[in-house]
Amino acid sequence: MTVAVQNYYPEDAAHCYGCGRLNDAGYQLKTEWREGEAITRFTPQAHHTSMPGFVYGGLIASIVDCHAMATAAADAEASAGRPLGAGTVARFVTASLRVDYLRPTPLGPALEIRGQVTERGDRKAIVEVTVSAAGQITARGQVVAVRLPETMR
């Protein structure tokens, strides 16, 4: 059984438009954590288009962003030896986001987003992300995640 990382964000940090469980107008992305890898699935709607028939790049960037924060949060818990679901998780925010669009992403199939932490420190983590549609990687992301600063509380 898997649980969504975002279900364990603290209540005062769960309103994100991309992944906050308390944002009724948002995407409510859910990221599963499986043995060191994070997986998010999301099916864009018809209006999430760039050119007709393809997914809007800004949506892909948004999903990569939220997915990477969840990956960093879950990885931090795992590194600390805490099983996911034992309590709230540390909340990360984005310092830097890079997305390379390798090929157009077809609009229709569910997107599968996978992420892994490739570098971790006390305050930050680097997360590598892939976005796939119908089994083919269409975009790659590299995201620098930092622990939520006090200025954002």
Next chain:
Amino acid sequence: MTVAVQNYYPEDAAHCYGCGRLNDAGYQLKTEWREGEAITRFTPQAHHTSMPGFVYGGLIASIVDCHAMATAAADAEASAGRPLGAGTVARFVTASLRVDYLRPTPLGPALEIRGQVTERGDRKAIVEVTVSAAGQITARGQVVAVRLPETMR
């Protein structure tokens, strides 16, 4: 008087969720072109939040993305000596998007996004972007724009 770059996207390339004038569900971003610089203004809605009180980073990435494409399109027209508004403009799509979040962006004020092409070639352009809120730069973007490939028509 200024005109919006997106008003001159070809009709079959005007459905983008971020900036397509024919996408009723989207943001309908409008980019003005003024003597070599592009300017977009956009006021996020209350639900476009990351942490309460701050703008969602995925929205910022989305605006940077669409703004950069408009900047590349307007710059290409200017470089070819065609005044904006004389006909449809060349459509660009995003090859690579990088956004550095310098500080949290307050939710409330209109965002001002400025962009300039810093490198241009036959097929691609590099666009540097700033995002400001209440007069302070909160994010910087660097975007690689390429002319719309035939595979996306």
